Amino acid sequence: MHRWSQLxxxxxxxxxxxxxxxxxKFLVRAGxxxxxxxxxxSYLFLGQRSFNKIIGIVREEMDKIGQEFYLxxxxxxxxxxxxxxxxxxxxxxxxxxxxxxxxxxLGMTEEEVMTEIxxxxxxxxxxxxxxxxxxxxxxxxxxxxxxxxxxxxQFLMKDSYSFDIDAAGLDVSxxxxxxxxxxxxxxxxxxxxxxxxxxxxxxxxQSHEFMVRTAAGEDQVVSCEKCNYAANMDKxxxxxxxxxxxxxxxxxxPLEVHTPGQKTIEDVARFLxxxxxxxxxxxxxxxxxxxxxxxxxxxxxxxxxxxxxHQLNEAKLSSAVGGxxxxxxxxxxxxxxxxxxxxxxxxxxxxxxxxxxxVERPILLVDNALxxxxxxxxxxxxxxxxxxxxxxxxxxxxxxxxxxxxxxAGESCPNCSAPLRIDTAVEIGHIFKLGYKYSESMGAxxxxxxxKEVTPIMGSYGIGIERILTAAIEQSNDENGFWLPxxxxxxxxxxxxxxxxxxxxxxVAEDIAQQLDAAGFEVLLDDRDERPGVKFKDAxxxxxxxRVTVGKKVTEGTVEVVRRSTREMHDASIGAITGYFQQVLRxxx
RNA sequence: CGGGGCGUAGCGCAGCCUGGUAGCGCACCUGCCUUGGGCGCAGGGGGUCGUAGGUUCAAAUCCUAUCGCCCCGACCA
Numbered sequence: 004m005h006r007w008s009q010l011x012x013x014x015x016x017x018x019x020x021x022x023x024x025x026x027x028k029f030l031v032r033a034g035x036x037x038x039x040x041x042x043x044x045s046y047l048f049l050g051q052r053s054f055n056k057i058i059g060i061v062r063e064e065m066d067k068i069g070q071e072f073y074l075x076x077x078x079x080x081x082x083x084x085x086x087x088x089x090x091x092x093x094x095x096x097x098x099x100x101x102x103x104x105x106x107x108x109l110g111m112t113e114e115e116v117m118t119e120i121x122x123x124x125x126x127x128x129x130x131x132x133x134x135x136x137x138x139x140x141x142x143x144x145x146x147x148x149x150x151x152x153x154x155x156x157q158f159l160m161k162d163s164y165s166f167d168i169d170a171a172g173l174d175v176s177x178x179x180x181x182x183x184x185x186x187x188x189x190x191x192x193x194x195x196x197x198x199x200x201x202x203x204x205x206x207x208x209q210s211h212e213f214m215v216r217t218a219a220g221e222d223q224v225v226s227c228e229k230c231n232y233a234a235n236m237d238k239x240x241x242x243x244x245x246x247x248x249x250x251x252x253x254x255x256x257p258l259e260v261h262t263p264g265q266k267t268i269e270d271v272a273r274f275l276x277x278x279x280x281x282x283x284x285x286x287x288x289x290x291x292x293x294x295x296x297x298x299x300x301x302x303x304x305x306x307x308x309x310x311x312x313h314q315l316n317e318a319k320l321s322s323a324v325g326g327x328x329x330x331x332x333x334x335x336x337x338x339x340x341x342x343x344x345x346x347x348x349x350x351x352x353x354x355x356x357x358x359x360x361x362v363e364r365p366i367l368l369v370d371n372a373l374x375x376x377x378x379x380x381x382x383x384x385x386x387x388x389x390x391x392x393x394x395x396x397x398x399x400x401x402x403x404x405x406x407x408x409x410x411x412a413g414e415s416c417p418n419c420s421a422p423l424r425i426d427t428a429v430e431i432g433h434i435f436k437l438g439y440k441y442s443e444s445m446g447a448x449x450x451x452x453x454x455k456e457v458t459p460i461m462g463s464y465g466i467g468i469e470r471i472l473t474a475a476i477e478q479s480n481d482e483n484g485f486w487l488p489x490x491x492x493x494x495x496x497x498x499x500x501x502x503x504x505x506x507x508x509x510x511v512a513e514d515i516a517q518q519l520d521a522a523g524f525e526v527l528l529d530d531r532d533e534r535p536g537v538k539f540k541d542a543x544x545x546x547x548x549x550r551v552t553v554g555k556k557v558t559e560g561t562v563e564v565v566r567r568s569t570r571e572m573h574d575a576s577i578g579a580i581t582g583y584f585q586q587v588l589r590x591x592x
Numbered sequence: 593c594g595g596g597g598c599g600u601a602g603c604g605c606a607g608c609c610u611g612g613u614a615g616c617g618c619a620c621c622u623g624c625c626u627u628g629g630g631c632g633c634a635g636g637g638g639g640u641c642g643u644a645g646g647u648u649c650a651a652a653u654c655c656u657a658u659c660g661c662c663c664c665g666a667c668c669a
Contacts, residue, residue: 013602015604018604145667146593147665554628
């Protein structure tokens with residue numbers, strides 16, 4: 004049993020001025036955390052208790068599917084060079100030198116370290132599958148840490164890695180993680196959604212994110228009101244309402260129209276009296292490609308066509324160009340390709356690559372929404388002119404059609420056609436089929452059944468420990484503070500004697516706390532010599548789900564039980580308290 | 593990295609424009625009082641005004657540089 008008067012729980016009446024989101028304000032006000040520097044926080048007593056409980060749950064569930072390791076956070080440069088990520092990670096990686104001048108870095112994830120162990124130690128298919136995990140600090144020099152513990156430079160992560168002999172084995176390891184994550188987040192009392200996620204640049208075959216919907220989040224999830232469809236913004240698709248095409252004019256072939264000074268989609272649509280949906284949006288971008296012979300990096304034009312009212316999704320575009328990054332073309336680059344200033348660009352009159360490998364020609368990517376459309380309006384590649392009657396496939400040949408746009412709220416679900424909603428969310432977990440990227444580049448090999456060398460296939464899986472707590476707070480707070488689900492709360496019950504000067508009140512509170520403690524509950528006795536108002540305010544603030552108030556009614560043998568989330572309050576006889584909490588906190592399963 | 597803002601007591605802020613005694617609320621300490629929602633009265637402690645340089649008889653205040661922190665954007669295996 005813990006006594007408040009002996010503890011360091013520095014609660015604050017006011018939130019620090021720079022705190023914006025609820026979890027940040029309350030974590031500081033409730034004395035869970037204190038900031039040391041931008042994106043770097045100390046965890047005080049209550050915070051650490053909460054994290055320890057979260058870690059306990061993660062560990063219990065992970066032990067059912069894998070084995071816990073503890074890996075170094077300090078890594079040699081050579082290790083990250085062996086996977087090629089020393090240069091890829093850029094400024095986000097913390098780097099330092101040792102006394103000999105050797106380069107080191109602080110770990111952002113641990114694929115390299117795990118794969119290094121696998122490479123050295125795994126020899127035979129008989130040793131597979133393996134699932135190895137750890138819970139450890141990760142370091143990322145984020146461009147912009149923010150929102151308290153939501154986006155920080157040092158944080159705790161449960162990261163695990165699976166090694167399987169083949170894709171079917173990976174499917175099993177992946178599913179085990181999926182199920183373990185569901186059990187973990189359920190036990191933590193979170194409401195979450197599992198969404199299909201963008202697999203990233205490396206062509207990983209499958210990826211899911213575990214998201215908690217909250218306004219404080221930085222990610223966007225698209226989900227269906229009716230069925231269980233849910234996806235990350237970078238992955239989501241929708242069914243579109245068909246658009247009525249314009250009638251052909253003149254002989255039906257592309258026809259120049261004078262559109263002086265009409266540069267934006269809206270301008271042109273208004274000027275010509277058509278909907279933006281009948282207009283082609285032409286985006287001029289560049290992608291850096293490596294020349295296969297010289298190895299030199301050469302910029303290559305990538306032109307993207309979208310329906311006029313649609314928005315480009317950069318992650319989808321990146322996937323479409325093989326995981327590379329794109330940038331907008333500069334004015335000279337636009338002139339060189341289109342012979343026209345921006346505002347009047349279009350696909351007609353340029354020789355586009357037949358497929359991506361035809362490197363001497365520019366790439367033309369056309370969004371699926373334009374496939375099969377006819378008589379669209381595009382720029383004419385001539386200042387102050389646009390073209391009517393533009394029909395994809397007839398008037399120009401795309402290098403490829405692809406899904407390139409972001410869905411918007413209200414569009415139809417791809418499965419059941421019900422309206423889609425878009426919410427901001429916090430990512431609390433991510434499971435990812437890595438494939439062969441690390442095992443291949445770092446040279447991990449095992450012998451299969453036939454004595455043939457094969458490369459094990461990997462998965463990697465992460466859980467943000469701090470984000471579980473912040474998401475829980477974002478989900479459950481009011482103007483007075485927050486309440487946590489009992490499994491992750493720093494204490495389950497706070498016993499609040501209203502007046503420790505009253506011997507009867509004091510001793511009953513003491514007895515109740517002792518009893519609850521003896522029965523195995525996590526109890527905090529607020530034995531401070533403070534006025535009741537102060538204690539109630541603090542009790543409401545710090546996230547403890549239940550309060551037992553011991554006050555005047557002790558003379559009648561009665562105390563009050565208050566449930567923080569609902570403010571529900573009822574009198575209970577002193578002798579019945581332990582039984583009551585047995586029922587609500589330890590129900591038989 | 594681009595744009596904006598802020599650094600004055602533990603927290604929240606005023607003072608700066610117009611240079612001259614460093615202030616307020618909360619918190620903290622002592623005493624009394626009070627005891628069901630941050631109570632009251634009295635007394636008290638605590639600040640190199642982020643740092644460095646400059647202007648001036650005199651700088652929290654004006655100028656320059658620098659560091660830190662926050663917000664928006666870019667970025668985010």
